[in-house]
Amino acid sequence: MGKAYNTVAFKPQFCDGCGDCMWACAQAKAGSDDPADSRIQVVAAADGGYELALCRQCGDPRCVAVCPAGALAKDQDSGLIAWDGERCVDCLLCTMGCSFGGIALGGVAGRVVKCDLCGGDPQCVKACSSGALRYITTSRIYNEVGNLEDLFAPGLGGCQGCNTELLMRHSLRRVGPDTVLATPPGCVPGMGSVGYNGQAGTKVPVFHPLLSNTSAMLAGVRRFYKRKGRDVTAMALAGDGGTADVGFQSLSGAAERGEEVLFICIDNEGYMNTGMQRSGCTPYGAWTSTTPVGDERKGKTQDAKNLPLLMVMHNCRYVATASTAFMEDLYAKLDKAIAASQRGFAYLHVYSPCTTGWRFPAHHNIEVARKAVESNFVMLWEFDPESGLRITRPLDNPLPVSEYLKGMGKYRHLDQDQIEHIQDKVNENAELLASLSRGRTRLFPGSS
């Protein structure tokens, strides 16, 4: 299997042209204050904005292909395209091979320079205060997880563009084969987790509880195996209906008793599998088949319940929210949740935009998920009784929530008042969360 590599990513909309990245690079690489010595070049566009000339560390690098001296080579371990100054004959042909301006004449007369990623700690990214430059390390996930066994059968059948299959496969391969999986009615079994035609959909034991008894059954399974001396993860992949509404009494009971269960809620804000009915997690203003849009009504008239905070109030071993647009964050939380589920109740709430029910183009799923987070409509945080509540992605400088809403058909009808209502709710939630996390407020002073 091939390898994935880390990379420096550039978001031009955040770049203010301050030049700190170039200064940092010139300092680090040439001990100079002259931006001309920088290997990263931010260029002002005539029509406003900034663009970037930087080595992309290409997978199939043309600069290497056209070097006559064997002075450039891609390192298969680090992904870096390294330049060997001893072999280089200064012919400059590499500059003819690069269409990014990523290798060019530098400060030392006649010699090319290119980015070497500072050995994995790029100084330009450190110096960037606007968020325009980021060092993307998600390749780590691929390299670590890519070789783990996929424990779902091939051929799960989701709607086009749905990220739930991604979530199912990722989480189960991470949890591993010593697992008993419960998938209550919803999209997950609809996609084939429990199988079709007598064929199992997973390579681990899986069962299809009622919507109402998932947590109770899993608690029993875990206790049984524990008594038998076997360490088995009892895991649920449930929708928001099977968690927040119909499934809530058994969920609440199991959490309160501290059952050793890993409960993952895939929140697509409604009963999407059965025809897109509203749930307790459906947001205010959203169209569903039971909160229609017409002359009288304009979508749902109540706010969604904040289920993950409800779970915090159960003082679970671990509670977190996550999004498939932020996979590193999701993986870090999944690891913690798996560990916590060996000692008590672990609850992971993952937002899952629904291409069909929310009505947006199939290829926008991750973008919708990202905008939800970037507008604070969805906030990423985690909780455990020792550390309290911790925000894992800053809530500062959010996009206006309208930026998120406008991408989906289910909000197309909203009037200004409704948008303001949603924005107010987002602000209120953000303040609540900020206050809960401030100074690591001890939500449960009595616990240790």
Next chain:
Amino acid sequence: MDEQTRYLVVGASHAGLEALRAIRLADQEGSLTLATRDASLPYSPTVLPYVVSGRSDPERVFLRDGGFFEAQGVCYLSGARLAHLDCGDNRAVFASGARIRYEKLLLATGASPVVPPIPGLDQVPFHVLRTLSDAVRLRAALQGAKQAVVLGAGLIGMHAAENLAKAGARVTVIEMQSQVLPGYFDAEPASLIQKAFADHGVHVLTGMRVLAARQRDGACAVTIAGGETLKADLLLVSTGVEPEIAYLNGCPVEMDRGILVDDAMLTSVSNVWAAGDVAQARGFFSNGTKVLNAILPDAAEQGRIAGMAMAGDPAARFYRGGVPLNTYHFFGQHAVSVGVSGEGEDHEVHQEFDARHGRYLKIVIKDNRLQGIFGINVALDGGIMWELILRGVDLGPVKGEFITRPQETGRVLMSRIWR
């Protein structure tokens, strides 16, 4: 019995190596033989002037090591000069007598020096510079050389002249045309380059014919138009190259000056491809006429396209046409040339020439599309300019900006296009 291979690639410089890479991306299993006339591991002819100067260690110029071929499952056949091709039987016959049958063949045999018909030249010892052994021989000859004459002021000749001068020889370059580096630069920038050579003691005679060469006192005597005779204890002939295609005699492969290929680098024979200096392919500016574009980055591009086509890569794409391009580094100065400088009524030409500071910039635009850009001691990203030409990027909205700041504007345009 003849050896059998699925893919046979003849020639192990940039075109051959890129083809190998492209084939292995699509087909990791198919048997692959890479044959080269050289006795060594693969190297680039472009590095040879630096071997002559001593800048490059001849042991450290190789583009791949032996382990690479083993890891790629490639049979590397060195010292194998292609002697004859039997297209009907899909068989390549090498000078050594070895015979290999192939399913698919790539001819990437490159070019060989042309020796001009100068009376007496065949009677005197002279050097050419195309192979690693040429370079090693020339370097050895350099040690005792006091007077060197270089015939031809193309890239090889000029590179060699610079390095001969740096090694302490008195160097004279003789060029038949009226300027140095014809084909890459106009007369004005060429004069800048020529001046740099003159400043470093290299005598450059342009518009000059050589009438005869003969041996005298253990050295060469070169007689030039006007009757003057130049003494040379080292004579380098670098008057150009021609495709290496003698082995095709009697083959149905269609040829003109080189091997004629289509946009997938396929020749007129359905399982034979050609790429690199040996191939004559679509020219970007020539209205479909096929041209020789013997330049390294284009050889790599052609090799890659041929390799993808040979392996049946579903991502295979077509050649967009040869664009003249080069980079040139001389006496600490640098020059870039991309595209054509042809001037017609419908061409906009923007030119800056600062002889005092040795700066030159020329931009040629037609219908708001870049046709050519040429700079001396001006920072330009050649690869970006090449891509702007190939893609026919509309410069209309940014033309003024492009003319005043071509590097920055090019970077902005490509950064946006790639996103």
